[in-house]
Amino acid sequence: MPGDRDTAEHIDELDDQERYNLRQLEKRVRSSSSVTPEAVSEVLPKAVLLSNGKHKLLTQAMVETTEGSIELSITTDPERLSTVLFPIIGAVIRKALNRLVSDTLMRMNAGLENTLSFRRIAWHFESLRTGVPYINIVMRDTLLYRVEHVFLIHKKSGILLRSLSQPGLKVADEDMVASMLTAIRDYIKDSLALEKGEAVTSLSAGEFSIIVEEGPYAVIAVIVRGAADPELRDILQNAIESLHLRFSQELSGYSGDTDIFEATDPYLRPCLVGREKGDRKKIPVYALAFLLSVFAVLAFFVVRGGIDSARRGAFISALKREPGIVVVESRPAAGKTELHLLRDPYAKEIADVAKDYPVRLSDFVLDVEAYASLDPSFIEKRLNRLLAPPPTVSLAYRDRTLYVGGWASDDWRTTKLPLAYAVEGVDKVVLDAAPSPRSSSTVRAVPENLLSLAKELSTRSVNFEQDSSRLFSGQSRSIADLKTLISTIVTKSRAAGVEPVIEVVGHAAGTVQDTVSEQLSRDRAERIRDLLASGSPDLAASLTARGVGSSQPIVGEVTPDDKRKNRTVTFRVTFR
Amino acid sequence: MMKKKVCLLGPFGVGKTSLISRFVQNIYSEKYLSTVGVKVDKKELSLGADGEVSLIIWDLEGRDSFLSVTDSYLRGMSGYLLVADGTREESLERVRETHNLLKGLFSEVPSILVVNKSDLFSDWKVSPEDYEDFLKAGIGIIKTSAKDGTGVEESFTGIARRMLNA
Ligand SMILES: Nc1nc2c(ncn2[C@@H]2O[C@H](COP(=O)(O)OP(=O)(O)OP(=O)(O)O)[C@@H](O)[C@H]2O)c(=O)[nH]1
Numbered sequence A: 001m002p003g004d005r006d007t008a009e010h011i012d013e014l015d016d017q018e019r020y021n022l023r024q025l026e027k028r029v030r031s032s033s034s035v036t037p038e039a040v041s042e043v044l045p046k047a048v049l050l051s052n053g054k055h056k057l058l059t060q061a062m063v064e065t066t067e068g069s070i071e072l073s074i075t076t077d078p079e080r081l082s083t084v085l086f087p088i089i090g091a092v093i094r095k096a097l098n099r100l101v102s103d104t105l106m107r108m109n110a111g112l113e114n115t116l117s118f119r120r121i122a123w124h125f126e127s128l129r130t131g132v133p134y135i136n137i138v139m140r141d142t143l144l145y146r147v148e149h150v151f152l153i154h155k156k157s158g159i160l161l162r163s164l165s166q167p168g169l170k171v172a173d174e175d176m177v178a179s180m181l182t183a184i185r186d187y188i189k190d191s192l193a194l195e196k197g198e199a200v201t202s203l204s205a206g207e208f209s210i211i212v213e214e215g216p217y218a219v220i221a222v223i224v225r226g227a228a229d230p231e232l233r234d235i236l237q238n239a240i241e242s243l244h245l246r247f248s249q250e251l252s253g254y255s256g257d258t259d260i261f262e263a264t265d266p267y268l269r270p271c272l273v274g275r276e277k278g279d280r281k282k283i284p285v286y287a288l289a290f291l292l293s294v295f296a297v298l299a300f301f302v303v304r305g306g307i308d309s310a311r312r313g314a315f316i317s318a319l320k321r322e323p324g325i326v327v328v329e330s331r332p333a334a335g336k337t338e339l340h341l342l343r344d345p346y347a348k349e350i351a352d353v354a355k356d357y358p359v360r361l362s363d364f365v366l367d368v369e370a371y372a373s374l375d376p377s378f379i380e381k382r383l384n385r386l387l388a389p390p391p392t393v394s395l396a397y398r399d400r401t402l403y404v405g406g407w408a409s410d411d412w413r414t415t416k417l418p419l420a421y422a423v424e425g426v427d428k429v430v431l432d433a434a435p436s437p438r439s440s441s442t443v444r445a446v447p448e449n450l451l452s453l454a455k456e457l458s459t460r461s462v463n464f465e466q467d468s469s470r471l472f473s474g475q476s477r478s479i480a481d482l483k484t485l486i487s488t489i490v491t492k493s494r495a496a497g498v499e500p501v502i503e504v505v506g507h508a509a510g511t512v513q514d515t516v517s518e519q520l521s522r523d524r525a526e527r528i529r530d531l532l533a534s535g536s537p538d539l540a541a542s543l544t545a546r547g548v549g550s551s552q553p554i555v556g557e558v559t560p561d562d563k564r565k566n567r568t569v570t571f572r573v574t575f576r
Numbered sequence B: 001m002m003k004k005k006v007c008l009l010g011p012f013g014v015g016k017t018s019l020i021s022r023f024v025q026n027i028y029s030e031k032y033l034s035t036v037g038v039k040v041d042k043k044e045l046s047l048g049a050d051g052e053v054s055l056i057i058w059d060l061e062g063r064d065s066f067l068s069v070t071d072s073y074l075r076g077m078s079g080y081l082l083v084a085d086g087t088r089e090e091s092l093e094r095v096r097e098t099h100n101l102l103k104g105l106f107s108e109v110p111s112i113l114v115v116n117k118s119d120l121f122s123d124w125k126v127s128p129e130d131y132e133d134f135l136k137a138g139i140g141i142i143k144t145s146a147k148d149g150t151g152v153e154e155s156f157t158g159i160a161r162r163m164l165n166a
């Protein structure tokens, strides 16, 4: 076999030393009972591990040896072992001591509450004497503290992202508190030219303090009553770190939505800590409570009375300011206020005025008489109502004179217009006040049917998509109708010997005037004018387009639907 | 609920504080109590389709320029109202300077120019041509009176809408 031959050849190649080694090896394999320390040292660690996994025999066997070794180590060189153990021993001892101290404190507090009743009485006395609430005095004397509120604040803007409070407590304007706190910290930091990382970390006022722990994007601020212990810092640090870990994206990309931060509660709640033993309810303060409630009830009536009359006063002054309403008399009567008012039918409703004030109308005895206000705007309203001018006529009231311009039927001129003199405040009617400088003659006759067509056109509108001059879909029919209506008006006008001017007026939604809305409204008007004029050159001459932006809304904007109505064009017809 | 920080900026006495108290509490006072530092107020608004927003309104003391300390008050704002007084020509000039300074730092932040005291219109020293450049720069303009309430609601809802759509 080739293998045997190889081996034989190799043995022949060995030198004396190698042949000796080989023989030694042969001997050792044959007498396996004799084990060398070297061999054991190789297998021992493995053997110990195996033994630990199976039974505790080895551990038991080692107890005495271990104790002996430690003893030996301490007697020969104590320094060595203590250095090694220091880091853990420090923590263990601190923990045990803390536990001991706080347990003792608690027991002391319990003892105080249960046994030293004279002390409690003294506290009550002090509370009554100084006006400082009982609990504050107790807390002051027993060095307890409590975190009452915790805020999570967006660092840059100062916006409150989330807040939690102890049960039953609430900060009145927490958004404002959070922002003001941020402003104050920024102010101090800027004016003292503090470096990065040197931020203000606590502020205090009386027995309250605010402690702030900062992270890169958010800060936690807690309002603490009493003197906090250093442990609180650790808790806050912990919370802000875990928050930044868990909410890193939400915090760094914050853009105003605070609802997502409801999920931070589990991280914030642990900050509501305190070293307070027992709770207020256990303290028998019935007598004090009774006194306080009597006082509170009295105070309530006094303060409410004051607030109430201030509110009523504000409402009455609002009535006095309101055009078309006259306050003739106001006087108190059996808890209510008697109001004698004069009100123009076109003035704001009394109830609408009251809406803006925190008053109930049932607190007033109202005696309202109708009267005609001589305020020009009311006279104008009355004239418009009485004369019902067609859309081609414009009315303007100034200096006891009614100015009438535009186009109207003979019938309207003879039957309606004279009624103007019946309105109190109108001394004179001037025809053709020339709202358009082109018109040269007085209010001219236009055939009745033409006027009603013009009126019909003035009720039409076209609606657009938001921020665009694209038509809302589904209006092609009404555009076609419009075109027919307009060409009828143009033909009939020319037949009657007048020239119509059809104004396409564009509107935009929104209440702030700006170039964007003006441009948009112009675009809309021009788009409709072009649509109507396309293919009809005789119409094109009569059509004009202009944009009024958001200055003449169709409806006041409250709902989204209102805004839709204001994205529109309307039409106005005049005749030349 | 969305929360947005909005600042009112402008020289002293133009009516920043008055506009806020008209808007938030519907109160107006002739008394002039100059603001020191900053005061924060809040009002929740319902903007129809744009949803609801809680405006955190920062009323800054009147300053002719914003360079040092007040800068940090502006941090994190989502919009600002530049307030001028129609009866004081120079106030518009100060506001223009402020705007020129801020438009670089806060290029994405919307603003509206509010020209206040419209109830004193006959005493106005500024005319529309004087603030045409703002219109051209895409800034909304509104005339207000903290005294009679004209345009106040619209200024704040206007800036709120712009902030939500920014
Ligand atoms: N007539 C009139 N007076 C106003 C109006 N708004 C404010 N004022 C008055 O102007 C004065 C200054 O108003 P403030 O609101 O305190 O002005 P401000 O801009 O906050 O001033 P600073 O805080 O000093 O920057 C007060 O006397 C107000 O009564 C307004 O619309 N019309």
Ligand SMILES: [Mg+2]
Binding pocket: B016, B017, B018, B033, B034, B035, B059, B060, B061, B062
């Ligand atoms: Mg102020």
